[in-house]
Amino acid sequence: MSHVKVGIGLPNTIPGASGALLVEWARRADAGPFSTAAVLDRLVYDSIEPFAALSAAAAVTSRVGLATNIAIGPLRGTAMLAKQAMSVDALSDGRFTLGLGVGARRDDYEAAGVARRTRGAVLSEQLAFVRGQLDGSGIGPVRSIPLLVGGTSGAALGRMARYADGYAHGGGPPRAFGSAANRARAAWRDLERPGEPVLWGQGYFAFGDPDKGADYLRDYYAFTGPFAEKIAAGNLTSPRAVKDFVRGYEAEGCDELILYPTVADLDDLARLAEVLA
Amino acid sequence: MKVTVVGAGPSGLYLAILLKKADLAHDVTVLERNAPDATFGWGVVFSEETLGALRDADYASYLEITDSFARWTSIDIHYRGQVLRSSGHTFSAIKRTHLLDILQRRARALGVTLRFGAEVAEAEPAELVVAADGSNSTLRRSGSFGTSVEPQGCKYVWFGTDLVLDAFTFIFKDTEHGLFQVHAYPFDEYTSTFIVETRPETWRRAGLDAMSEQESIAFCQNLFATELGNHRLMSNKSIWLDFPLVRNRSWHDGNLVLMGDSAHTAHFSIGSGTKLAMEDAIALANSFVRHPDAIEQALTDYELERQPVVERFQQAAGDSAGYFGRVGHYLSLEPIQFAVNLLTRSGRISHANLTQRDPQLMRVLDAWFASSTTPGAVAPPPMFSALEAGGLTVRNRVVRAGGDLAEAARTGAGLVLTGFVAVSPDGRTTPSCPLLDDSWAPVVAKVHDTGALAGVRLGHAGRRGAVRESGVDVPLRDGWPLVSASPLRYAPFGAVPREMTAADMARVRDEFAAATSAAADLGFDVLELDLADGYLLASFLSPLSNKRTDSFGTDRLAFPLSVVDAVRAAWPGLLVARLTVTDWARGGLSVEDGIANARACAEHGVDVVHVRAGWSTAGSAPEYRRGYLTTLSDRVRNEAGVRTLVGGYLTTPDEVNTVVAAGRADLCLFEPQPTPLEAAL
Numbered sequence: 001m002s003h004v005k006v007g008i009g010l011p012n013t014i015p016g017a018s019g020a021l022l023v024e025w026a027r028r029a030d031a032g033p034f035s036t037a038a039v040l041d042r043l044v045y046d047s048i049e050p051f052a053a054l055s056a057a058a059a060v061t062s063r064v065g066l067a068t069n070i071a072i073g074p075l076r077g078t079a080m081l082a083k084q085a086m087s088v089d090a091l092s093d094g095r096f097t098l099g100l101g102v103g104a105r106r107d108d109y110e111a112a113g114v115a116r117r118t119r120g121a122v123l124s125e126q127l128a129f130v131r132g133q134l135d136g137s138g139i140g141p142v143r144s145i146p147l148l149v150g151g152t153s154g155a156a157l158g159r160m161a162r163y164a165d166g167y168a169h170g171g172g173p174p175r176a177f178g179s180a181a182n183r184a185r186a187a188w189r190d191l192e193r194p195g196e197p198v199l200w201g202q203g204y205f206a207f208g209d210p211d212k213g214a215d216y217l218r219d220y221y222a223f224t225g226p227f228a229e230k231i232a233a234g235n236l237t238s239p240r241a242v243k244d245f246v247r248g249y250e251a252e253g254c255d256e257l258i259l260y261p262t263v264a265d266l267d268d269l270a271r272l273a274e275v276l277a
Numbered sequence: 278m279k280v281t282v283v284g285a286g287p288s289g290l291y292l293a294i295l296l297k298k299a300d301l302a303h304d305v306t307v308l309e310r311n312a313p314d315a316t317f318g319w320g321v322v323f324s325e326e327t328l329g330a331l332r333d334a335d336y337a338s339y340l341e342i343t344d345s346f347a348r349w350t351s352i353d354i355h356y357r358g359q360v361l362r363s364s365g366h367t368f369s370a371i372k373r374t375h376l377l378d379i380l381q382r383r384a385r386a387l388g389v390t391l392r393f394g395a396e397v398a399e400a401e402p403a404e405l406v407v408a409a410d411g412s413n414s415t416l417r418r419s420g421s422f423g424t425s426v427e428p429q430g431c432k433y434v435w436f437g438t439d440l441v442l443d444a445f446t447f448i449f450k451d452t453e454h455g456l457f458q459v460h461a462y463p464f465d466e467y468t469s470t471f472i473v474e475t476r477p478e479t480w481r482r483a484g485l486d487a488m489s490e491q492e493s494i495a496f497c498q499n500l501f502a503t504e505l506g507n508h509r510l511m512s513n514k515s516i517w518l519d520f521p522l523v524r525n526r527s528w529h530d531g532n533l534v535l536m537g538d539s540a541h542t543a544h545f546s547i548g549s550g551t552k553l554a555m556e557d558a559i560a561l562a563n564s565f566v567r568h569p570d571a572i573e574q575a576l577t578d579y580e581l582e583r584q585p586v587v588e589r590f591q592q593a594a595g596d597s598a599g600y601f602g603r604v605g606h607y608l609s610l611e612p613i614q615f616a617v618n619l620l621t622r623s624g625r626i627s628h629a630n631l632t633q634r635d636p637q638l639m640r641v642l643d644a645w646f647a648s649s650t651t652p653g654a655v656a657p658p659p660m661f662s663a664l665e666a667g668g669l670t671v672r673n674r675v676v677r678a679g680g681d682l683a684e685a686a687r688t689g690a691g692l693v694l695t696g697f698v699a700v701s702p703d704g705r706t707t708p709s710c711p712l713l714d715d716s717w718a719p720v721v722a723k724v725h726d727t728g729a730l731a732g733v734r735l736g737h738a739g740r741r742g743a744v745r746e747s748g749v750d751v752p753l754r755d756g757w758p759l760v761s762a763s764p765l766r767y768a769p770f771g772a773v774p775r776e777m778t779a780a781d782m783a784r785v786r787d788e789f790a791a792a793t794s795a796a797a798d799l800g801f802d803v804l805e806l807d808l809a810d811g812y813l814l815a816s817f818l819s820p821l822s823n824k825r826t827d828s829f830g831t832d833r834l835a836f837p838l839s840v841v842d843a844v845r846a847a848w849p850g851l852l853v854a855r856l857t858v859t860d861w862a863r864g865g866l867s868v869e870d871g872i873a874n875a876r877a878c879a880e881h882g883v884d885v886v887h888v889r890a891g892w893s894t895a896g897s898a899p900e901y902r903r904g905y906l907t908t909l910s911d912r913v914r915n916e917a918g919v920r921t922l923v924g925g926y927l928t929t930p931d932e933v934n935t936v937v938a939a940g941r942a943d944l945c946l947f948e949p950q951p952t953p954l955e956a957a958l
Binding site for chain 2: 120121124125127128129131132133135136153154155157158161162163164175176182183184185186187189190191192193194196225226227229230233234253
């Protein structure tokens with residue numbers, strides 16, 4: 001069993017979390033024991049844009065990795081998306097991992113004025129662009145950044161294996177991660193990529209006020225209808241639950257597990273650091 | 278809590294019992310439209326693990342249920358006029374009406390209110406309403422669950438018979454109309470369930486679509502006269518049905534929850550419907566022990582626990598239903614292999630499981646597989662059995678591909694294949710894509726030192742050429758000109774290829790022939806010709822990439838087969854065709870097309886087809902899972918009658934043993950997961 005690295009989410013999609021809190025959160029994440037500070041992406045929600053959040057984080061950190069896990073690529077123009085990603089990587093001196101997916105919400109696409117129907121094809125184009133079309137395009141800085149792709153469909157996994165370095169799973173119990181990891185590995189071999197895909201997982205936690213955390217998840221995932229309740233039920237609310245979850249993901253071969261806060265409370269961050277220390 | 282359960286089937290009654298047991302203060306009413314003794318179906322089957330769950334949930338009913346069980350340990354397979362018996366399985370079954378009687382009495386004793394002949398509309402308002410009213414649930418329509426109901430598998434009919442079987446019995450009967458099969462099992466000391474199943478076209482050819490119930494019984498009675506002897510088939514509203522595959526995205530809506538067949542069905546051929554329904558009841562009752570005052574949380578917990586389990590069973594049931602739909606293609610399998618193919622159909626039982634359950638059967642199978650029919654013969658498991666093909670002997674069934682060939686050979690594989698080797702510089706994928714040159718000779722020698730065969734995969738990248746090392750299909754800035762069947766770009770930013778002319782085709786065919794001769798000179802034993810994955814030859818095969826209006830568009834096989842011919846003429850050894858057998862895309866190659874193409878390859882001298890799928894266009898959507906290509910390989914092998922090699926993420930020796938033992942492929946691409954255990958050696 002290989003050792004799983006554990007990262008922490010920045011509270012960029014928790015409504016009401018101030019910019020100052022987000023910056024302080026990043027600073028403390030940098031102090032350890034976390035491998036990465038990661039962000040989620042929502043347009044039609046009270047949230048801070050992921051590349052902006054990571055730029056702020058880059059300025060107050062020097063060690064911790066930074067990642068979008070994932071950003072909804074097609075909401076952005078391809079060249080601008082590449083520019084934003086390269087910029088965060090330059091600002092953080094090469095600590096950035098770009099995770100991309102098509103997201104799950106219609107209203108984000110409507111608000112962005114982007115066709116949702118072609119989202120898969122657009123994401124493929126964006127990945128191909130970031131992978132190989134920058135040099136000579138005049139768009140810089142040209143940097144080589146690790147790429148992750150999320151999603152569950154065969155098309156998404158194929159896209160992951162074609163262009164990315166690894167897979168970003170969308171959350172769930174370890175067993176669900178393990179089954180997705182096997183599909184990702186199968187896709188990797190299907191496209192004849194050497195070695196293994198890097199596998200990222202994610203979970204949610206709240207220690208101080210679990211009910212508030214569950215309410216946030218119900219609200220954040222309200223668009224999934226009845227699934228919101230299941231996601232809320234998966235919120236990790238005790239040190240034991242966190243440890244079991246990490247161990248479960250490790251057993252399924254997860255390389256990097258991001259735990260996202262569901263309450264923007266620095267005490268929760270401190271407790272998670274203690275649990276993982 | 279006030280609870281109304283609609284439907285007094287096994288799960289509805291069992292839930293009522295368990296809720297009442299957990300808290301006698303619960304006010305539980307079960308409504309049933311029919312009379313208490315109305316009978317639908319005959320016997321129901323349980324597995325050992327379900328029995329354990331029933332024992333833990335309610336010991337009193339468990340005792341009564343198991344007291345009246347029919348139990349058996351064998352599976353009889355009637356095939357080609359003989360009966361092959363496999364032992365070591367555990368089954369138990371009970372008469373459905375008797376099970377209901379036990380549960381009704383137990384429920385009444387605990388204070389559950391049972392109302393028969395009652396419609397849903399008569400239900401008083403309750404805190405929890407349970408739809409346990411079957412696959413055609415009426416109550417389900419009053420909520421929003423994301424329900425889908427679609428027919429699955431063949432036509433089938435449930436009969437009873439007074440023939441008391443002593444084994445789970447499969448009968449395969451080939452007729453002038455097509456194949457009929459029977460699933461039959463005993464459920465008490467007088468009676469057995471007897472299900473007859475057949476494909477819809479066979480059913481129509483036999484005239485069963487126009488027969489009355491009595492005529493159809495007489496037909497089946499006559500068809501299975503030998504097996505039934507002087508026993509009779511009995512009807513119980515026995516009409517021919519399509520199995521409804523029921524799925525629901527969500528199993529609860531507010532305080533209304535689905536359970537058993539209203540939530541999900543699993544094809545009868547894995548005998549798990551009642552088992553899953555009663556396990557649902559246990560999980561639902563337990564959820565209310567965990568969350569006595571929080572209905573939403575309890576129902577969420579119930580779904581979280583049950584949905585993943587049910588999905589696995591539905592997957593297995595779908596595989597099993599698919600097997601019975603195509604079993605007519607397996608009638609050329611020898612009885613012992615036919616049996617193992619049948620027993621491993623759903624993916625839940627492997628070679629290793631069967632070896633544990635029925636060591637005799639598997640010793641004989643392994644020996645037969647190794648060509649020994651001497652009584653008492655022993656042989657290694659099928660993956661270590663040699664394969665004679667194309668005038669060569671592959672020492673075992675394990676193939677490794679790509680990477681360092683010599684290292685792959687040292688793993689013990691029988692055959693190692695190179696990755697993509699281009700027939701010409703223009704046919705390369707990336708700038709570092711290998712060509713055939715003298716540097717291969719020492720590699721081949723190293724492979725031979727290990728006793729393995731060395732194979733080279735020859736291809737022309739076509740419109741997938743001129744790409745970078747990073748990722749796949751990321752175009753070079755200054756690539757070389759590409760050719761393909763039609764001038765269509767493969768992936769984003771890729772160059773548009775030139776449509777091949779007749780002269781291009783002649784040149785490329787010559788390049789393949791020349792490379793083939795070079796491969797022979799280098800000492801390779803096996804040649805794998807690449808007709809897959811959207812590369813040049815595959816681009817001619819798929820209607821998605823071949824839009825030509827000339828004869829190479831109307832006969833898409835013409836150019837690829839002319840290359841097969843040229844290669845065959847220059848290659849004395851074992852010839853493998855790496856072939857896309859379906860595009861998994863609308864308007865693309867269907868599996869039937871792929872099987873026909875595989876047959877054509879075999880007719881042109883191909884010894885083994887390496888079954889591939891997808892990637893004729895960059896937008897494929899394969900349904901990945903372990904062994905996701907195995908069923909395709911099975912179909913190609915058994916319907917085109919050609920040997921196959923299959924990959925599809927086979928990571929354990931047991932998977933390889935199962936695939937080859939069951940006749941689903943002859944060779945397996947083995948791709949084990951790296952493990953730190955090896956680093957510790």
